[in-house]
Amino acid sequence: MKQILTRLIPAVLVLCLTLTACGGKEESGAGYDPAATAQALLDSGAFTDTLETTDKDTVAILYGVEADSIVDCACYTSLSAGAEEIAVLTMKDSDSAKAAMAGMETRVADQKAALESYQPDEVSKLDKAILTQSGNTVVLVVAADADKAQSTLDGLSK
Numbered sequence: 001m002k003q004i005l006t007r008l009i010p011a012v013l014v015l016c017l018t019l020t021a022c023g024g025k026e027e028s029g030a031g032y033d034p035a036a037t038a039q040a041l042l043d044s045g046a047f048t049d050t051l052e053t054t055d056k057d058t059v060a061i062l063y064g065v066e067a068d069s070i071v072d073c074a075c076y077t078s079l080s081a082g083a084e085e086i087a088v089l090t091m092k093d094s095d096s097a098k099a100a101m102a103g104m105e106t107r108v109a110d111q112k113a114a115l116e117s118y119q120p121d122e123v124s125k126l127d128k129a130i131l132t133q134s135g136n137t138v139v140l141v142v143a144a145d146a147d148k149a150q151s152t153l154d155g156l157s158k
Helices: 002-021 034-043 056-063 094-115 120-127 146-156
Strands: 051-053 070-078 085-091 130-134 137-142
Touching (some): 034 070, 034 085, 034 146, 056 070, 056 085, 056 094, 085 094, 094 120, 094 130, 130 146, 137 146
Antiparallel strands (some): 051 070, 070 085, 085 137, 130 137
16 A cells, blocks of 8 residues: 555656646736727827727738737837827747837837937927836827826736
């Protein structure tokens, strides 16, 4: 009997560890739904510019990420070359989400540098840019009313 238990206990432990290791994967991808989040932000009244949808390949270029690392996205940029922008990207894993967040930070800095000389009023919007991550989803919001945009995001967060 002792020999049977000695052989079964390690097998049961391995099984338990294997099952435990699978538990965290689903939650790491949780985050904002790109289309619903972007639409809620558009409907919030936080923007004064007219925003136009941007395709996945352009999104990859804007934020310096590989297009195939984007699982889903919704991105809107200003038609008037202003600073207002919405980007909600669900990335394939945490590493690509970190890269997207870094790309969004770079985008904000680049936009500040580009707009400070010819559209200085837009820089104040960039100073209040909202950058957040939930799971593998990263969000950038540059709005005329950052408080209203943040309130909208807070209402959507899980």
